Amino acid sequence: MSTANKERLIQIILAVVAFSSLLFLGLITLFLFMEGLPVFRHVGIGAFFTGTDWYPSADPPEFQILPLIVGSLAVTLVASLIAVPLGVLTAAWMTEVAPPLLRRILKPVIELLAALPSVVVGFFGMIVVAPILQNVFDADIGLNLFNAGVMLAFMSVPTICSISEDALYGVPQSLREASLALGATRWETTAGVVIPAAFSGIGTACMLGMSRSIGETMVVLMVAGGAGIIPEWIFDPVRPMPAAIAAEIAEASFRGAHYHALFAIGMVLFLFTLAFNCVAQAISMKKN
Template sequence: MALSRQIKERAIRAGFFTTAFTSIFVLALILFFLFKEGLPIFDVYPIKKFLFGTEWYPTADPPDFGIFPLLVGSILVTVASSAIAIPLGVMTAIYLAEIASHRVRSIVKPMVELLAALPSVVIGFFGMVVFAPFLQNWLDVATGLNLFNAAVMLAFMSVPTICSISEDAIYGVPNELKEASLALGATHWETIFKVVLPASLSGISTGVILGMSRAIGETMVVLMVAGGAGLIPESIFDPVRPMPASIAAEMAEAPFQGDHYYALFATGIVLFLFTLLFNVLADYIAEKHKQVGAATL
């Protein structure tokens, strides 16, 4: 009996190890292919000019592969969508976990989670057909396909993830902490902001990381609603072309293993490093909040 149990445990351990190793191996293969196809562009085009050049004309003679406007567009869209999605998602989570009645929570939470199941093309289509004309007519801007439209649509995609995970983290705070705070004379709002939120910051940070990770690398939405202009925007209502949109729009037209082809893969490398930096920073913040929450407890 004991031998049979040991064999089962070893088989389960081997299965988990194989799954984890396969994931890492596949990721390593993707990175190898990405760098293999992207680095050759730097043999014919200076890396400094590639990163900080302001002109992207891959079909010109000679071509220009400056991705600085694309990089700025990606950063601005991510920051703008974060400014919308994080407060909205976290405040909705606080309402569902601490304020809403059980009946309201049972109705609203599934509806919020259902939003996460919407395909990105549907959200992009809504932004292009409905929200863009609204912006153009209401704000009297040159085009409704701009940075602000892309930020709102990406925030719309990120809010369900941020809200769902944050709400679970807040709802999981032990009742003893809340009761102790209330027993000491704190109000409901003081208990939420001084006890519940510090205790759940790690889970909230995880929700923010996952929600914004989806926004950073999103392709279809920014391709449809960002405007596609490879220029540095002067206002939030100017069209932009984030890096994922440029890769998706031009890869099918780039000659195989030509300079344009290699430049698009090099853009993918920059996007990968950008998302990696964001995730490392976000993990550091989450770990710091986890330590703060533990100290508070």
């Protein structure tokens, strides 16, 4: 085989591989919508998104998912409020302050945190964090929005920290030197020059971290409490979308109304993570 032909063959193989993942994504999306959309034969679109009664196995059943959507957004918000400052500040410390040796040790350790199985994190939340919330913070129940938020923050810190660190590390040394030469302190340089210069990377990191939180299933199934209500304060139990799907899909009769409703929740969840990823993409494109 001539070199040119071999080259072409390799190109074709790579193109097929690249497009196959696109194809799979397309097929899965198609399947999700085909199984999810029929729920609107049983419930109006308005009621589905804005109603607050989720009674899937009552007779007649009610499929109204506002409490589930709010539950998902609430745990993601709490997780982000904790994970974003923690992740970004850790990254800033690692690139700007820590001696290179410490950074080389710390970075893989933080990334290892991402390898912790989510069921282990959930178990920790159930057995260790829940009793603390009840006894120390006097919450009615330790399995709640706050507990789930903290556990999810745990899981999204590695993503946020690692990607932010890469972005901060990529800021040209000349920028720091120029800032220091103009008389700025190290803190002023970090806060006023380095972080803004790495803003797009940090923004992407935060969005990807949030997208991880909203889609995470095991942790919210175990520690969020599972009550289908709109939370009024931080120690209320919630039932985020992934938890509802995981808890109920086994009992939903095949292609029944409940089954379609759960796929429709999957559809909504998919649109949320898609939105987060698009925003992340947009932020990283803007800078380039």
